[in-house]
Amino acid sequence: GESVGLHLPTLSVQEGDNSIINCAYSNSASDYFIWYKQESGKGPQFIIDIRSNMDKRQGQRVTVLLNKTVKHLSLQIAATQPGDSAVYFCAEIRARGSNYKLTFGKGTLLTVNP
Amino acid sequence: DAGVIQSPRHEVTEMGQEVTLRCKPISGHDYLFWYRQTMMRGLELLIYFNNNVPIDDSGMPEDRFSAKMPNASFSTLKIQPSEPRDSAVYFCASSLPGQVREQFFGPGTRLTVL
Numbered sequence: 243g244e245s246v247g248l249h250l251p252t253l254s255v256q257e258g259d260n261s262i263i264n265c266a267y268s269n270s271a272s273d274y275f276i277w278y279k280q281e282s283g284k285g286p287q288f289i290i291d292i293r294s295n296m297d298k299r300q301g302q303r304v305t306v307l308l309n310k311t312v313k314h315l316s317l318q319i320a321a322t323q324p325g326d327s328a329v330y331f332c333a334e335i336r337a338r339g340s341n342y343k344l345t346f347g348k349g350t351l352l353t354v355n356p
Numbered sequence: 357d358a359g360v361i362q363s364p365r366h367e368v369t370e371m372g373q374e375v376t377l378r379c380k381p382i383s384g385h386d387y388l389f390w391y392r393q394t395m396m397r398g399l400e401l402l403i404y405f406n407n408n409v410p411i412d413d414s415g416m417p418e419d420r421f422s423a424k425m426p427n428a429s430f431s432t433l434k435i436q437p438s439e440p441r442d443s444a445v446y447f448c449a450s451s452l453p454g455q456v457r458e459q460f461f462g463p464g465t466r467l468t469v470l
Contacts, residue, residue, distance in 0.1 A: 274457050285360075285447050285461025286399070331399065335457055341411060342456045344389075346399040 254353045261319040263350050265332035268313060272334040277306060277317045280349070281328045289317070289330075319352075327354045360462035362448050368468045374436040377465045379448030380429055387456055390423055390433050391447040393464070399447075405431065438469045 255261045267275070273294050278286040290301045292308050292315075299306050305318040315332055329349040336343040361380040369375055381388045389404040403413040408425045416423070420439070425431040435442055445466050449459040 276457050283463075285449070285464050286459075287461065288458045291457045337456075340406065342404070343412070344401050344456070346401075348398045 251348070252351045252353070254355060255322050257322060257324060257354055257356050259322055261317075261322045261326070261352060261354075263317045263319075263330045263332075263352065265315040265317075265347055266313060267315060267332075267334055269334060269336070270310070270313070271336055273337050274335045275306070275308060275315050276333045276335060277304075278331045278333060278346075279326075279328045280331065286331060322352075322354050324354050324356060327352055360448055360450055360460055362446075362462035362465050364465060365463065366466045366468075368470065369438055370470050371439055372437045373469075374434065375438045375442075375467060375469075377433040377446050377448075377467070379431045379433070379462060381431070381448070381450030382460055383429070384452065385450035385460070386428070386453050387451040387459075388425060388431050389449040389451075389459060390431070391449065391461075392444045393447060394444045402433070435467075438467075440469045443467055443469050 274291050276291040277289040279289050280286040290304050290306050292299045292306045297308055303320045307316045319326055329351050331346050331349045333344060333346045360382055363378045367375060386407050390402040391399055392402055393399045400415055402415040403423045404411055405425045408428060421435055423433045445464045447461050447464045449461040451459045
């Protein structure tokens with residue numbers, strides 16, 4: 243069936259290292275892929291998105307890569323900081339006119355060790 | 357702006373009782389979303405509104421759940437009667453016109469049904 247899922251449920255990195263969070267998807271009809279960050283006790287927060295016809299998009303300290311051949315999405319965080327510790331969700335969105343279908347993955351817990 | 361406001365932040369009730377969750381979106385946002393988050397099922401979209409009109413309620417689990425948006429600044433999610441399996445964190449999110457990818461989430465309501 244259609245799904246957005248994650249390879250790893252947890253990731254632990256040292257402060258200053260780069261982090262890579264992965265996500266697999268199965269629906270080729272998605273229009274956008276999105277990454278959200280959720281800190282403990284808070285609601286998810288938008289990080290970055292990428293259109294389905296793109297391969298790479300960069301933001302501030304973050305890069306999202308999209309490999310449509312293997313239906314894989316990744317979020318790279320440069321120079322990971324303790325404040326990056328959170329659960330990261332990938333999500334897909336399909337737009338049909340003004341109607342949207344948004345599906346979130348289960349999430350990956352990123353822990354940054356000082 | 358205060359962001360998306362949800363109330364109450366915590367709700368503990370007994371099985372069979374009616375529960376009403378409230379949300380005030382960010383001013384100027386015309387999309388409003390209700391989500392449910394559990395460890396088992398992750399973040400699930402329940403329903404969303406555009407300009408106060410429900411667009412897609414396919415995520416609403418059953419008839420016990422209902423949502424309304426009487427005006428642009430207020431929405432409710434009601435569960436009647438509540439059951440223990442409804443225990444979860446319920447999030448409300450809003451977004452600008454055409455910016456459904458970038459949703460602004462509220463802090464959530466943690467619901468416990470005993």
